[in-house]
Amino acid sequence: MTVTLSPSRRSFLGLAAGAGLATTARATDLPKFPSRPKTSLKALAENEDYWARIAAFYSVTDAITNIENGYWGIMAAPVMHAYRRHTERVNRENTYYARGALSDDLKSVYARLSAFLGVSADELLLTRGASEALQLLIGGYNTLKPGDAILYADLDYSAMKSAMDWLAERRGVEVIKITLPEPATRENIIDAYARAFAEHPNLKMTLVTHVNNLTGLIHPVKEIATLAKSHGADVILDSAHALGQIDFDLLGLGVDFIGFNLHKWIGAPIGCGLIYIRKDRIRHIDRFMNEPGDDDDIHARAHLGTLNFAAHLSIPAAIDFHEAIGAQAKEARLRYLRNLWVHEARKIPGIDILTPDDPSMVAALTSFRLKNRTTTEDNNAIVRELAEEHGLFSVRRTGPTAGDCVRITPALYNSAADVRRLAPALRALT
Numbered sequence: 422m423t424v425t426l427s428p429s430r431r432s433f434l435g436l437a438a439g440a441g442l443a444t445t446a447r448a449t450d451l452p453k454f455p456s457r458p459k460t461s462l463k464a465l466a467e468n469e470d471y472w473a474r475i476a477a478f479y480s481v482t483d484a485i486t487n488i489e490n491g492y493w494g495i496m497a498a499p500v501m502h503a504y505r506r507h508t509e510r511v512n513r514e515n516t517y518y519a520r521g522a523l524s525d526d527l528k529s530v531y532a533r534l535s536a537f538l539g540v541s542a543d544e545l546l547l548t549r550g551a552s553e554a555l556q557l558l559i560g561g562y563n564t565l566k567p568g569d570a571i572l573y574a575d576l577d578y579s580a581m582k583s584a585m586d587w588l589a590e591r592r593g594v595e596v597i598k599i600t601l602p603e604p605a606t607r608e609n610i611i612d613a614y615a616r617a618f619a620e621h622p623n624l625k626m627t628l629v630t631h632v633n634n635l636t637g638l639i640h641p642v643k644e645i646a647t648l649a650k651s652h653g654a655d656v657i658l659d660s661a662h663a664l665g666q667i668d669f670d671l672l673g674l675g676v677d678f679i680g681f682n683l684h685k686w687i688g689a690p691i692g693c694g695l696i697y698i699r700k701d702r703i704r705h706i707d708r709f710m711n712e713p714g715d716d717d718d719i720h721a722r723a724h725l726g727t728l729n730f731a732a733h734l735s736i737p738a739a740i741d742f743h744e745a746i747g748a749q750a751k752e753a754r755l756r757y758l759r760n761l762w763v764h765e766a767r768k769i770p771g772i773d774i775l776t777p778d779d780p781s782m783v784a785a786l787t788s789f790r791l792k793n794r795t796t797t798e799d800n801n802a803i804v805r806e807l808a809e810e811h812g813l814f815s816v817r818r819t820g821p822t823a824g825d826c827v828r829i830t831p832a833l834y835n836s837a838a839d840v841r842r843l844a845p846a847l848r849a850l851t
């Protein structure tokens with residue numbers, strides 16, 4: 422069946438105008454996008470009718486209530502539609518497409534990302550995910566000299582800590598490891614980095630995680646980046662969880678090297694990550710394994726081979742859907758859902774909530790720890806009980822120095838009623 426769409430509808434669905442494709446997917450089956458009520462952001466975040474209409478764009482299993490949406494973010498219907506359509510095209514047109522029109526189509530994806538992020542397309546490089554993006558940045562970082570030091574914190578992502586250890590061995594530099602304070606505040610997190618810079622004048626690069634995956638804390642990136650700059654040091658920013666979950670201005674962060682995910686909170690198909698390197702810093706990441714290209718060519722910083730082209734081609738559809746809701750509205754809704762369970766859970770004796778309520782420090786993700794239940798086995802048992810006794814799917818996290826915890830991550834398809842079920846379940850656990 423051939424679907425004919427109006428130009429605006431085409432653009433909303435992220436479909437390349439003029440592609441002239443027949444498709445079995447039916448765009449007409451998609452729900453109508455709701456118009457946004459003219460209310461304050463707070464009232465919008467609490468408007469269950471509006472969010473139920475957004476939730477209608479997601480097809481979700483009813484086997485369990487999933488409040489573990491930190492792994493990745495499922496696609497909304499228009500993104501699925503675009504992804505199916507691109508997959509059909511790649512499969513049907515085969516190498517004729519991949520060796521032909523694909524190149525221009527990918528240029529359009531870069532142009533969309535460039536406009537979305539407010540940076541130049543030649544400062545961006547698509548990857549398969551944030552892991553690949555950050556490993557390329559950390560592994561290729563080439564300005565260190567023996568005697569220098571690099572830093573990471575307990576709350577950073579484990580694969581990135583390993584990459585930092587590998588970098589230190591490769592360049593003959595020292596690794597400084599810090600433990601971030603619990604409970605965290607904006608001030609004590611900044612202080613932890615300030616102390617490290619004061620104590621280690623040889624500190625030349627620090628990994629910073631924008632929104633960490635263990636507790637959900639949003640780190641004061643701009644302040645840490647300013648601090649690093651004042652000590653002649655760089656930040657490599659792990660922004661895997663930030664883009665699409667919280668509203669921020671990339672250039673305003675003051676960071677030259679960033680790894681993003683597009684398959685978490687932007688909702689692109691699995692297999693979409695992104696590197697940003699400020700143009701005049703590209704030379705400070707090595708060319709990948711003698712990849713041809715000059716000092717300023719970001720595409721020489723990786724060799725990704727044959728990719729899931731359809732996933733990358735669907736990124737504009739995901740950005741369209743993200744923008745149709747609006748970054749601020751998404752952030753406010755996610756934080757509202759988080760607050761609904763956290764405010765109740767704080768009243769239960771024996772539960773520590775591992776993120777502060779300061780809205781600049783938290784959005785969707787938040788972990789809790791039951792007192793004296795800090796082992797992996799303890800927390801696996803809590804996750805099991807929440808699933809088996811209460812039908813709520815969560816995940817254990819290992820990594821914070823103070824012990825394991827359980828992470829709760831609502832998504833846009835969750836209702837207030839979904840997350841309200843958590844506090845009574847936690848009461849039953851304690």
Ligand SMILES: Cc1ncc(COP(=O)(O)O)c(C=O)c1O
Pocket residue numbers: 491492549550551552553578630632633634659661662682694
């Ligand atoms: C903080 C952080 N960094 C990096 C990653 C890696 O992302 P991906 O597995 O999508 O490559 C994750 C994944 O959860 C993460 O939470």
